Amino acid sequence: MPTRTALKTSLLFDVFALSQQVGTLLQLAMRDAGMRPSDYAAYSVVLEGGPLTLTELARQLGMPVTTAADYVRAMLARGHLRKQPHPNDSRAQLLALTPAGVRAHRTANTRFERAYRAIIRELPPLDEADAREVLQRLTESAARAADRFAERLADS
Amino acid sequence: MPTRTALKTSLLFDVFALSQQVGTLLQLAMRDAGMRPSDYAAYSVVLEGGPLTLTELARQLGMPVTTAADYVRAMLARGHLRKQPHPNDSRAQLLALTPAGVRAHRTANTRFERAYRAIIRELPPLDEADAREVLQRLTESAARAADRFAERLADS
Numbered sequence: 001m002p003t004r005t006a007l008k009t010s011l012l013f014d015v016f017a018l019s020q021q022v023g024t025l026l027q028l029a030m031r032d033a034g035m036r037p038s039d040y041a042a043y044s045v046v047l048e049g050g051p052l053t054l055t056e057l058a059r060q061l062g063m064p065v066t067t068a069a070d071y072v073r074a075m076l077a078r079g080h081l082r083k084q085p086h087p088n089d090s091r092a093q094l095l096a097l098t099p100a101g102v103r104a105h106r107t108a109n110t111r112f113e114r115a116y117r118a119i120i121r122e123l124p125p126l127d128e129a130d131a132r133e134v135l136q137r138l139t140e141s142a143a144r145a146a147d148r149f150a151e152r153l154a155d156s
Numbered sequence: 157m158p159t160r161t162a163l164k165t166s167l168l169f170d171v172f173a174l175s176q177q178v179g180t181l182l183q184l185a186m187r188d189a190g191m192r193p194s195d196y197a198a199y200s201v202v203l204e205g206g207p208l209t210l211t212e213l214a215r216q217l218g219m220p221v222t223t224a225a226d227y228v229r230a231m232l233a234r235g236h237l238r239k240q241p242h243p244n245d246s247r248a249q250l251l252a253l254t255p256a257g258v259r260a261h262r263t264a265n266t267r268f269e270r271a272y273r274a275i276i277r278e279l280p281p282l283d284e285a286d287a288r289e290v291l292q293r294l295t296e297s298a299a300r301a302a303d304r305f306a307e308r309l310a311d312s
Contacts, residue, residue, distance in 0.1 A: 011284055014288050015174060015175060018175070018292075018298065021295045021298040022172075022218075025301050027220075028309065041172045044165060048165060061172075061176055062173040062177030063180065116166055118304060119301045120167070122301045122304075123294075123297050126294065126297065130290070131290055134282065134287055136170055137287075138275075138282065138287055141279050142180070142181050142275055143180075144278040145278045150184060153184065
């Protein structure tokens with residue numbers, strides 16, 4: 001197996017290869033989970049971080065609001081999501097899972113956990129907390145860089 | 157902005173949010189690049205690591221061979237890729253970019269570099285080399301975990 005470091009690729013390529021490889025793992029582990037791995041991520045954010053606004057959901061998922069809105073539409077169509085009034089902002093709505101949404105997440109979770117345990121087993125010598133900190137800092141760096149681009153496009 | 161660490165999410169969620177956020181950055185920076193960011197990754201591997209086999213391409217991209225074959229088909233259809241005989245294995249073929257493929261990659265590269273410089277500018281206090289090492293080790297962990305799943309499925 002050729003090592004990836006032998007290529008003159010970049011940090012951004014490394015992110016691509018990692019996400020593809022994790023995608024491959026999740027496809028295998030979640031093939032009978034009843035939802036796609038990306039859906040599972042969206043359900044998880046609403047369950048763990050909700051009730052929350054569409055903007056907050058998008059930020060947590062690292063997506064533009066328009067993309068997060070596609071996920072929300074699909075979850076609503078499945079009867080897995082409900083909207084409730086925002087207590088402090090009459091123009092905003094909060095998103096929460098319905099009982100059926102919580103059950104769908106729980107089913108998928110047992111499959112997701114297989115993938116999670118499998119990668120944790122293969123992690124050493126890397127430390128999980130250290131790796132998570134690097135991933136989260138990189139995400140924040142990418143978010144700031146994307147915000148700058150969006151500002152520049154809005155000004156041009 | 158809510159911090160991501162506040163959620164009881166996992167390492168795999170962090171990878172998802174990172175890849176989405178980098179995808180958002182690349183969409184903005186490469187909107188007039190003539191190819192999608194994921195195509196650019198495939199062209200880059202063939203250019204930097206080629207001539208190479210389909211299996212090697214798939215491994216570098218972190219993809220199943222079937223998915224990498226879709227990229228190869230599209231590149232062949234655009235006249236950007238050519239197949240040549242493998243010098244040591246008469247059953248295998250090597251993939252290389254055509255001159256038109258190299259030109260398409262070069263055009264996209266100027267846009268890609270804008271995204272790369274933008275995230276590097278926002279990286280501190282994270283060190284680029286340290287971050288790349290973590291990403292590459294995580295990719296190898298995910299590859300080993302996926303291989304185990306694939307073996308188990310083949311045996312069952």
